C-alpha cells in the first residue's frame with residue numbers, strides 16, 4: 001500500500017498582496033511550505049511527499065525544502081485544478097494506492113488529522129475533512145438577504161482531500177476544464193461517494209492580507 005501526499009504550492013497568492021507567493025512566507029523561523037511538508041513527512045502512513053510548484057519559484061522552493069527527503073517537484077498549471085492534475089500525472093510511475101491532496105497554504109493541521117484521514121480512507125474512496133459552520137448562513141440576491149440557510153446541511157471543506165489514486169486521477173482527466181475549486185467537486189461530478197470527517201478549527205488557509213498579518217505577528221505561538 002503506497003500513500004503519497006501531494007502538496008499544492010504553484011499558486012501566486014495574489015490575495016495576500018505580498019510580492020512573492022504566500023507559501024514562501026517565514027513563520028516562526030521556517031517557511032509556510034516547509035512546515036506543511038514536514039507535517040506530512042513526520043506523519044505515520046505517508047510514504048512519499050511530492051510538491052507541485054511554479055517552476056519560476058524553483059530557487060525559493062529549493063531553499064524552503066533544503067535537506068528534506070521529497071520526490072522531485074512537478075510543475076503547476078494556470079489553475080489549481082491543472083496543478084493537481086499535473087501532480088497526479090507525475091505520481092503515475094509510482095502507482096500509488098492513495099493520495100492526500102493538500103494546500104501548501106494550510107500549515108496548521110496536526111498529525112491527528114492525517115491519522116483520521118488515513119483511517120477513513122480504509123473504508124471509503126474519497127474523504128473530506130470539513131468543519132460545521134459556526135455563523136448563521138444567509139442566502140443573498142445582490143445586497144438583499146433572501147433567506148436563512150439550514151446550517152446543519154452544510155460544512156466548510158478543508159484539505160487534505162483524500163482519495164484512492166485511480167478514481168481521482170480518472171475524474172481529473174475526465175472533467176478537465178470543468179471549473180471547480182476543489183478535488184472533492186470532481187469526485188462529486190464523477191459520482192464517487194464522499195465521506196466527510198471532522199476537520200480542525202485551526203486548519204485554516206492563509207489567504208488574505210489579514211491572515212498574513214496574524215501569522216507574522218510576534219504574538220503567534222506554536223500551535224502544532
Ligand code: CTP
Pocket residue numbers: 008009010011012013014015016021023052076077078079080081083084103104105106205206207
Ligand atoms: N495552487 C496551485 N496552483 C495554482 C493555484 C493555486 O498549486 N495554479 C495552490 C496554492 O499554492 C495554494 C492552494 O493551491 O497552496 C490553494 O489555493 P489559493 O489559496 O487560491 O492560493 P493562490 O492561488 O496562490 O492564491 P490567490 O488565489 O490569492 O492568488
Ligand code: MG
Pocket residue numbers: 011
Ligand atoms: Mg487561488
